[in-house]
Amino acid sequence: MEKKKLHIKTYGCQMNVYDSSRMEDIVLPLGYEITENDAEADLLILNTCHIREKASEKVFSELGRIKKKKLDKGGDMIIAVAGCVAQAQGEEIMKRSPWVNMVFGPQSYHKLPEMIAKTMRKVDGKGVLNTDFPEEIKFDHMPKPRVEGKAAFLAVQEGCDKFCTYCVVPYTRGAEYSRSTQAIMDEAQHLVDNGVMEITLLGQNVNNWHGVGKHGREENLGELIHKLAEIKDLKRIRYVTSYPSEMTQDLIDAHGNIEKLMPYLHLPIQSGSNKILKAMNRNHTVEEYLNIFESLRNVRHDIALSGDFIVGFPGESEQDFQDTLGVVKKVGYASAYSFTYSPRPGTPASVLPKQVNDQIKAERLSILQQAISESQQTFNDNLVGKTLSVLMESTGRRDGQLVGRSPYMQAVHCLMDESYMNQLVNLKIISASKFSLEGELVI
Numbered sequence: 001m002e003k004k005k006l007h008i009k010t011y012g013c014q015m016n017v018y019d020s021s022r023m024e025d026i027v028l029p030l031g032y033e034i035t036e037n038d039a040e041a042d043l044l045i046l047n048t049c050h051i052r053e054k055a056s057e058k059v060f061s062e063l064g065r066i067k068k069k070k071l072d073k074g075g076d077m078i079i080a081v082a083g084c085v086a087q088a089q090g091e092e093i094m095k096r097s098p099w100v101n102m103v104f105g106p107q108s109y110h111k112l113p114e115m116i117a118k119t120m121r122k123v124d125g126k127g128v129l130n131t132d133f134p135e136e137i138k139f140d141h142m143p144k145p146r147v148e149g150k151a152a153f154l155a156v157q158e159g160c161d162k163f164c165t166y167c168v169v170p171y172t173r174g175a176e177y178s179r180s181t182q183a184i185m186d187e188a189q190h191l192v193d194n195g196v197m198e199i200t201l202l203g204q205n206v207n208n209w210h211g212v213g214k215h216g217r218e219e220n221l222g223e224l225i226h227k228l229a230e231i232k233d234l235k236r237i238r239y240v241t242s243y244p245s246e247m248t249q250d251l252i253d254a255h256g257n258i259e260k261l262m263p264y265l266h267l268p269i270q271s272g273s274n275k276i277l278k279a280m281n282r283n284h285t286v287e288e289y290l291n292i293f294e295s296l297r298n299v300r301h302d303i304a305l306s307g308d309f310i311v312g313f314p315g316e317s318e319q320d321f322q323d324t325l326g327v328v329k330k331v332g333y334a335s336a337y338s339f340t341y342s343p344r345p346g347t348p349a350s351v352l353p354k355q356v357n358d359q360i361k362a363e364r365l366s367i368l369q370q371a372i373s374e375s376q377q378t379f380n381d382n383l384v385g386k387t388l389s390v391l392m393e394s395t396g397r398r399d400g401q402l403v404g405r406s407p408y409m410q411a412v413h414c415l416m417d418e419s420y421m422n423q424l425v426n427l428k429i430i431s432a433s434k435f436s437l438e439g440e441l442v443i
């Protein structure tokens, strides 16, 4: 029988990328194959992001475009909206876009087979809405992941109990949940048995992962990484995203004594002002954040540090913003992400007084991004002349070019034979821009 066609369009974070690939694992055995062309899809899933207004708006404009494709196909297309916008605005999507067949949140996609069956049977002609947080855990109901390539994501923790006052994640992803050590080790072994060399552990608060080890003893992420490092053919381990007050000494030490743990840490601070951090309900100070970096550099001097920043949070003064710039100067980031504050419906910060106007937000963002760029350029310049181990993962823009990631997370381009694809190679860095490095093969 001819296979049906599945197309998933993914927005947002790495957790969404992981979820999309897990949805493929669930749907493909039902007689589907993946298509890159959304116009020919029998099942089209939008996996959405709600973190900022811009991300969220994309969904409604995309739905308009998709409606046309569905009509062009004689209506023969199941359309699903998944992810965080689905979780936050499920009913509104159903109302505004009645051609959508299924809407379900990040904790319900293991139910795709039954949702698809229900839609096909057109039980009551209505769409399927699945935005409750189910009792059962989706991870217990999913097949083993398909493996493509040499670098894979592995979700170890999900959800967030931190309730930063600007953020929708605790409402869209739900409460913090850690997968068991055994489930993680099994999944990691399966990935490595199928050729994976690099695993990135994922979680909204990945460094607050907790598991139960032998004799019922609680284990932390540092201990989990030690266990993973014992998997013989696993070459590289990363983890993202971390929260400052959960950086345990075990995890800091792991950076000093586990060679497979890559010298990179993404640790958002959001603001360089303690007043703003307090208003954000971040339970750490600027000084505590900087101390973590100092401890890390003591055990791993070359570690690449990364962060997230929000400018224009309500009440942010010029001095608060200058303090944020001060953090960028002090840390010497290898990379950092920065955003203007976007008021999100239902979050406490959205109704705070002293909202900062859009023009000031834009100006501050541009100044901050300039400072981050300079920091990135300095970090990358310091790598010129060094030899780095790089996992070649894709073809580059230029003919004969392959691209991989350095231990520090930058993209490294190299003119080299295609047979090096999917290999870990040593590249001598010959030039650096603020976003990427260029290397030459060392034989």
Ligand code: 5AD
Pocket: 051, 052, 166, 167, 168, 268, 270, 308, 309, 310, 339, 340, 341, 342, 343, 344
């Ligand atoms: N406005 C702007 N940026 C936000 N982030 C989260 N919520 C908001 C918001 N309402 C940013 C934070 C977070 C990153 C994933 O997105 O910096 O670390």
Ligand code: SF4
Pocket: 160, 161, 162, 163, 164, 167, 168, 169, 170, 204, 205, 243
């Ligand atoms: Fe959002 Fe804060 Fe949780 Fe990160 S720690 S997901 S910013 S609430």
